[in-house]
Structures are given as C-alpha cells and as structure tokens.
Amino acid sequence: MAIEAVNLRDIDKHAANVYEAIIVSAKRARQINDEQKIEFNQLIANVAQTAIDDDSEDFHNPDQMKISLEFEKRPKPHLQSLKQLLDGKLKFGYKTKSDKTPFAD
Numbered sequence: 129m130a131i132e133a134v135n136l137r138d139i140d141k142h143a144a145n146v147y148e149a150i151i152v153s154a155k156r157a158r159q160i161n162d163e164q165k166i167e168f169n170q171l172i173a174n175v176a177q178t179a180i181d182d183d184s185e186d187f188h189n190p191d192q193m194k195i196s197l198e199f200e201k202r203p204k205p206h207l208q209s210l211k212q213l214l215d216g217k218l219k220f221g222y223k224t225k226s227d228k229t230p231f232a233d
Contacts, residue, residue, distance in 0.1 A: 134210065142213055143220075149213060152220045156209035164199065171195050 136146050143149035175191045203211075212218040 134214075138214055139210075142216065142218075152218065153206070153209045153213045156212060156218055157205040160205035160208050164202070164205065168195070168199055 139149045139153075140146045143152065172192060172195060175189065175195065209218065
C-alpha cells in the first residue's frame with residue numbers, strides 16, 4: 129500500500145485550525161476502530177470453534193482466517209476518518225462554549 133501525502137491546506141478548509149481537525153479525525157478513527165472490533169468479535173463468535181489440542185499451539189480454522197483476512201483488507205480507520213473529514217461528511221463542534229475540546233459526530 130502506497131503512502132499518500134495529504135495537503136494540510138485541504139484539512140485546514142474543514143476546521144478552524146489543522147490541529148483541531150486532526151484531533152477530530154483521530155477521535156473518529158477510534159470510533160471506527162471500536163465499531164470494527166465489535167463487528168469482528170461478533171463474526172468470530174458465530175464461527176464454529178475447532179477442537180483445540182492443549183499440547184499444540186498451532187491450529188487452523190479456515191472460517192476464522194477468512195474473516196481475519198477480510199478485515200485486514202479494509203481501509204484503516206485513520207484513513208476512513210480522514211476521508212470523511214475531507215469529504216465534509218464529518219461534523220464536529222464543542223460540547224459547551226467554555227469547553228474547547230472538539231467532539232466528532
């Protein structure tokens with residue numbers, strides 16, 4: 129996967145300052161990661177478990193491997209959140225006027 133540079137001026141267009149936008153994007157990335165973790169755990173819980181021999185640490189479950197590979201192929205949460213921010217789909221604001229910590233919606 130190639131690394132793509134992101135122009136900070138593009139990020140700056142969507143927030144009062146670039147640092148605020150990065151914090152919002154990071155918080156959204158954590159939300160996406162948590163959602164994916166819950167989805168992954170639900171899918172793994174539905175997969176039939178194979179008998180595991182206590183003496184052997186290596187076991188192979190093709191269903192688990194398929195699910196894991198599917199999740200590895202997905203775009204990473206920080207890339208998803210940054211794309212949402214640049215596309216204008218990520219809305220954020222302050223909880224109160226005195227609190228200057230932004231939150232993602």
